[in-house]
Amino acid sequence: MSISRRAALAAPAILLAARAGAQGAFPQRPVRMVVPYTPGGVSDITARLMAEPLAAAWGQAVPVENRAGADGVIGTDVVAKAAPDGHTLGLVSVAHPVNAAFYRLPFDTMRDFSFVTQTTATPLVLCAPRSFAPNTPAELVDHAKRNPGVTFAGTGGVVRLAPVLFAQRTGIRLEYVPYRGSSQAHPDLIAGRVNIMFDTVPAALAHIQSGALKAIATTGARRSAQLPDVPTVAESLLPGFEASTWGMVIAPAGLPGPVLSKLHADCVAAMRNPTVVERHRTLGADIVTSDPDSLRSFVQAELTKWGEAARAAGVELQNAR
Structure with a gap:
């Protein structure tokens, strides 16, 4: 068989292998972690603590970017509108579902995000x-x-x-x-x-x-x-009553399944790093991780709970500033 003939037969297999490699090679560049709050809070500290073990696992930098404003709406919108390739993450708090009760949002709280893992819970x-x-x-x-x-x-x-x-x-x-x-x-x-x-x-x-x-x-x-x-x-007094602040890692909607699985596994591993656990203990925050499906259900339940409370309080929706 001639060299050109062998090359022609091998080309489809090489192309498929290249595509598979490209799809599996995550991350391919630095992964930014958007924190939609000012520096120094629990969400910011969590993101910065996670960044080091994630960078070590991925061989890529994980810069933390504070995009504060409108109780977290501005930075969260940055995540919602980013490319769904896993290279933009967000570290948000209970404000994510609560904001839907206070603001007219530029994104849908559930539909526009992939949910990676919960990170903390603070009563x-x-x-x-x-x-x-x-x-x-x-x-x-x-x-x-x-x-x-x-x-x-x-x-x-x-x-x-x-x-x-x-x-x-x-x-x-x-x-x-x-x-x-x-x-x-x-x-x-x-x-x-x-x-x-x-x-x-x-x-x-x-x-x-x-x-x-x-x-x-x-x-x-x-x-x-x-x-x-x-x-x-x-x-x-009230079995089942819970009203905690908490954190979670989110990404844009439409994230490929293998990328979401890798993000979930690596973020959970980062939160279980002994240094990360001990630092959160001093902050009074428990480490809580969850799989993407159960986290989505949890956020939906929080959205319903706090929405009902806001209506009972007579909260009127405002434009996010």
Whole structure:
């Protein structure tokens, strides 16, 4: 057989092999991790901690890009509109489903994304000034029924909606007092000018440890490692109640199956890196990973839960800025 004949016969096989190699050779360039929040928060820290083991596994740089604005909408939109090839990821929080209850979004919360894995879960803590009489969720409910006008400090997002969800489930009425952030709310809470707050454990922990505030309950699926003696709302009053902040890795919709599988496996491995686990422990965040299908179902359930709470709170949709 002539050389040209052999080459002609071999060409289709070579082409198929080249295509298969190209499809399997992920990543082929640096993989950017978009964090749609300002530097220094849990999502930003998680992304930067993941970047090192992912870069080592992939042999490619994993630059973290902060694209803050509109409570995460701007950066999340960057992920939604990126090429679905796995080279753009996002590290988002519970704000992803919650934002659908507050904003007219430039993307669809479910349809426009591939869900890679959950990364963390951080419970809230129901806290109050030492002078506030109730010490348990049941006592709070009884107090609110006998004393209309119990107030809660809220800073937006899940910190605003968690008390609404609690009130819905217990049949009480709570009055919302808005604040721009925890640091603005805490002085009024400590002084008793506002009655309760569902804050993140890391934000409230120092005040609880100093005795300025008391912890009535936490809101995770299990007790907080930082407040192990404080019962959860679920175990003390409302089975199944959960209102946590959390993180997850997302990518644009339409990601090829093999790429999604590799991203999932490698991101889970990165989150289980001992250095990553220990750093999150100091932040009060539990490592929680999940497969793409169960994560999609979880996000859909969060979207429904927080949407119902927002409607109960009378939240009106705004344009994302």
